[in-house]
Amino acid sequence: MTGTILVAGGNGYIGSHVVVELAAAGFRPVIVDNLANSKPEAARRVAAIAGAKVPLLVGDVRDGAFLDAVFEAHDIDLVIHLAGLKAVGESVAEPLRYYDVNVGGAVGLLAAMRRHRVRRMVFSSSATVYGDPVSVPITEDFATGATNPYGRTKLMIEEILADLVASDPAWRAVSLRYFNPVGAHESAQIGEDPNGIPNNLFPFIAQVAVGRREKLSVFGGDYGTPDGTGVRDYIHVVDLARAHVKAAEALLSGALATGAHLPINLGTGRGFSVLDVVHAWRRATNRPIPYEVVERRPGDIAACYADPRLAASLLDWRAGFDLDAMCRDHWRWQSRNPNGYEEAA
Numbered sequence: 047m048t049g050t051i052l053v054a055g056g057n058g059y060i061g062s063h064v065v066v067e068l069a070a071a072g073f074r075p076v077i078v079d080n081l082a083n084s085k086p087e088a089a090r091r092v093a094a095i096a097g098a099k100v101p102l103l104v105g106d107v108r109d110g111a112f113l114d115a116v117f118e119a120h121d122i123d124l125v126i127h128l129a130g131l132k133a134v135g136e137s138v139a140e141p142l143r144y145y146d147v148n149v150g151g152a153v154g155l156l157a158a159m160r161r162h163r164v165r166r167m168v169f170s171s172s173a174t175v176y177g178d179p180v181s182v183p184i185t186e187d188f189a190t191g192a193t194n195p196y197g198r199t200k201l202m203i204e205e206i207l208a209d210l211v212a213s214d215p216a217w218r219a220v221s222l223r224y225f226n227p228v229g230a231h232e233s234a235q236i237g238e239d240p241n242g243i244p245n246n247l248f249p250f251i252a253q254v255a256v257g258r259r260e261k262l263s264v265f266g267g268d269y270g271t272p273d274g275t276g277v278r279d280y281i282h283v284v285d286l287a288r289a290h291v292k293a294a295e296a297l298l299s300g301a302l303a304t305g306a307h308l309p310i311n312l313g314t315g316r317g318f319s320v321l322d323v324v325h326a327w328r329r330a331t332n333r334p335i336p337y338e339v340v341e342r343r344p345g346d347i348a349a350c351y352a353d354p355r356l357a358a359s360l361l362d363w364r365a366g367f368d369l370d371a372m373c374r375d376h377w378r379w380q381s382r383n384p385n386g387y388e389e390a391a
């Protein structure tokens with residue numbers, strides 16, 4: 047399929063992989079990003095992988111005049127919206143900033159889309175909208191209930207999309223509820239480049255493996271899980287990116303013309319514990335990955351994994367990479383770019 051797709055936040059970790067897969071599928075991606083959490087080097091590498099020119103338009107999704115210029119210069123068919131802030135702890139400390147950037151940014155982007163008669167959106171949501179689920183695996187009809195401002199911004203944006211689609215059947219929107227995206231493109235040219243001490247498990251272990259940190263702190267060994275450590279549904283970022291291509295194709299072809307906003311889980315459907323992940327990293331790196339079990343992290347839940355059957359039936363999408371491939375590709379990126387995008391290998 048062809049078409050021009052505006053990828054807001056397309057210079058970030060997930061967005062850069064989405065742009066690569068869109069280009070591979072025949073689309074023309076246009077990146078909008080304010081570089082709040084990414085470096086222009088990412089877009090340069092994306093264009094090199096894609097073998098195509100990919101415009102990086104630097105600006106903020108809350109800036110209506112900037113967006114008008116983007117929509118006037120490019121004949122956009124659909125928007126994939128990944129721009130925003132994503133640190134849970136920071137959202138608790140600075141809720142107004144999160145509501146402004148995430149909710150305000152989504153409203154600003156949707157308003158610009160309406161002005162330019164672009165009415166197709168794929169939105170980056172999160173499994174965090176399920177809060178502490180009553181059971182696993184999680185289907186899309188589970189009760190939602192975020193436990194922090196970040197999660198609430200995701201729920202609010204989903205509700206805004208639902209209201210918009212209900213108000214005008216010309217709109218079509220999908221919210222992709224990501225479980226735990228990890229890994230990197232096989233070229234090792236693009237990947238996750240967190241600032242400061244990583245909050246998430248994979249980037250933290252990657253820094254232990256590369257020698258930047260001494261050991262992993264395992265947050266809690268007394269959960270009601272098989273080995274007592276937290277269980278999550280890790281999904282390779284390239285699989286995740288390909289699901290965006292499928293969602294864009296389904297929205298553009300009319301295959302998803304349901305008249306309602308659709309939330310869709312993106313996960314593998316398998317849960318792995320923190321210790322499972324440590325063992326997989328040892329296999330991938332041949333390094334010891336020392337760890338110590340410490341107190342639980344406040345706000346963490348025991349187990350969270352997807353029932354991914356809706357994505358299979360509606361989008362014809364299934365995850366293809368297993369946990370070993372996720373560790374291998376994350377490690378290849380980390381080991382060849384020990385300081386992220388700052389010092390190229």
Ligand code: NAD
Nearest residue numbers: 055058059060079080081082083084106107129130170172
């Ligand atoms: P990221 O920070 O790497 O990418 C987000 C990009 O958006 C960055 O390049 C940043 O510069 C840009 N951005 C931020 N605010 C902006 C603004 N106001 N205007 C324009 N650009 C702006 O994060 P990511 O991990 O790639 O996540 C992408 C999306 O997926 C986010 O919305 C995030 O909430 C969601 N998500 C991520 C995860 C995860 O574990 N990484 C899980 C679930 C959902």
Ligand code: UDP
Nearest residue numbers: 245246247250263264265276277278320346
């Ligand atoms: N975790 C850990 N040590 C870390 C980071 C994470 O033990 O340094 C655990 C965390 O408690 C959870 C799992 O790893 O059980 C995944 O955590 P992450 O922050 O990556 O994702 P989320 O909790 O948002 O699903």
